[in-house]
Amino acid sequence: PSRDALIARLPKAELHLHIEGSLEPELLFALAQRNGVSIPFASVEAVRAAYSFSNLQDFLDIYYQGMSVLQTEQDFYDLTWAYLERAATDTVRHVEIFFDPQGHTERGLAFETVLDGIERALRDGEVKLGISYRLIMCFLRHLSEDAAFATLDQAMPHIDRIHGVGLDSSEVGHPPSKFQKVFAKARELGLHVTAHAGEEGPPEYVHEALDLLQVERIDHGNRALEDAALVRRIADEGLTLTVCPLSNLRLCVIKDIGQSPVRKMLDLGLKATVNSDDPAYFGGYINDNFRAIADALDLSEAEIVKLAENSFTGSFLPMADQIQHL
Numbered sequence: 001p002s003r004d005a006l007i008a009r010l011p012k013a014e015l016h017l018h019i020e021g022s023l024e025p026e027l028l029f030a031l032a033q034r035n036g037v038s039i040p041f042a043s044v045e046a047v048r049a050a051y052s053f054s055n056l057q058d059f060l061d062i063y064y065q066g067m068s069v070l071q072t073e074q075d076f077y078d079l080t081w082a083y084l085e086r087a088a089t090d091t092v093r094h095v096e097i098f099f100d101p102q103g104h105t106e107r108g109l110a111f112e113t114v115l116d117g118i119e120r121a122l123r124d125g126e127v128k129l130g131i132s133y134r135l136i137m138c139f140l141r142h143l144s145e146d147a148a149f150a151t152l153d154q155a156m157p158h159i160d161r162i163h164g165v166g167l168d169s170s171e172v173g174h175p176p177s178k179f180q181k182v183f184a185k186a187r188e189l190g191l192h193v194t195a196h197a198g199e200e201g202p203p204e205y206v207h208e209a210l211d212l213l214q215v216e217r218i219d220h221g222n223r224a225l226e227d228a229a230l231v232r233r234i235a236d237e238g239l240t241l242t243v244c245p246l247s248n249l250r251l252c253v254i255k256d257i258g259q260s261p262v263r264k265m266l267d268l269g270l271k272a273t274v275n276s277d278d279p280a281y282f283g284g285y286i287n288d289n290f291r292a293i294a295d296a297l298d299l300s301e302a303e304i305v306k307l308a309e310n311s312f313t314g315s316f317l318p319m320a321d322q323i324q325h326l
């Protein structure tokens with residue numbers, strides 16, 4: 001239908017994408033062989049079959065295991081380049097990519113191996129695919145704030161190559177308040193700040209992300225809808241929410257795609273965006289996410305255009321660059 005044609009050609013930005021979550025089973029297998037890393041799967045099909053999750057932690061266990069095949073700078077380049085080529089086919093013009101340095105430094109890799117490989121692909125993507133980028137370093141919230149500070153220290157010699165910090169991994173039991181000091185330091189350094197909040201965690205965690213971390217965006221934000229005062233605040237401040245419909249479905253945050261919070265957020269005047277989160281694990285890239293909710297939420301063409309516009313105006317691009325895309 002015409003909605004699909006609109007989605008296919010609309011320029012868009014992707015604001016919520018974990019680069020390690022774009023590791024497709026085929027590349028996972030190829031890298032395991034290249035690096036002599038053993039993985040507990042006999043085939044690509046067996047890997048895909050294992051991607052059945054009942055909550056966030058289920059997924060994270062497999063996600064951290066998958067990362068173990070990433071060993072060299074070239075591996076991080078290949079991973080990132082594969083994502084960018086795929087994003088280009090979805091008419092993505094700008095990406096703000098999360099990476100999880102602690103998922104790699106904990107395995108003994110150098111911070112630089114990770115950063116150099118990802119960034120080299122992003123620079124090539126800018127030249128060869130016309131996709132601009134920002135790079136967001138996430139702290140793993142199941143680890144300590146000291147560990148986050150150690151990661152920020154490792155990033156310091158390269159801080160001009162990193163545009164923002166985020167907060168991801170196991171949410172419940174690891175509230176934003178745990179990372180108040182390290183986020184204050186990041187803001188002092190002039191970095192952008194965002195955090196996953198309200199994916200599985202309560203509305204209180206969204207309040208904390210805003211009040212204590214002073215985030216500029218909310219990643220997911222589903223459960224913010226449970227709190228009317230919070231909804232009003234998000235609307236009044238024009239905060240962007242990076243919603244991930246197929247992720248929500250596959251992690252059982254919602255029971256069916258028709259329950260995606262995008263419908264309510266649009267109706268409430270909140271600035272929602274559509275993103276793929278970990279596309280290799282959740283069964284779809286950004287246009288797949290758009291198509292899934294366009295049907296299930298019966299989005300109008302104007303609403304689809306609005307979601308794409310929100311992705312640029314909610315980005316960390318300077319205003320002048322945002323306008324170029326509208």
Ligand code: HPA
Nearest residue numbers: 018168169170196277278
């Ligand atoms: N939530 C929290 N942490 C994550 C996710 C997510 O959806 N993806 C990768 N790390």
Ligand code: ZN
Nearest residue numbers: 016018168277
């Ligand atoms: Zn995420």
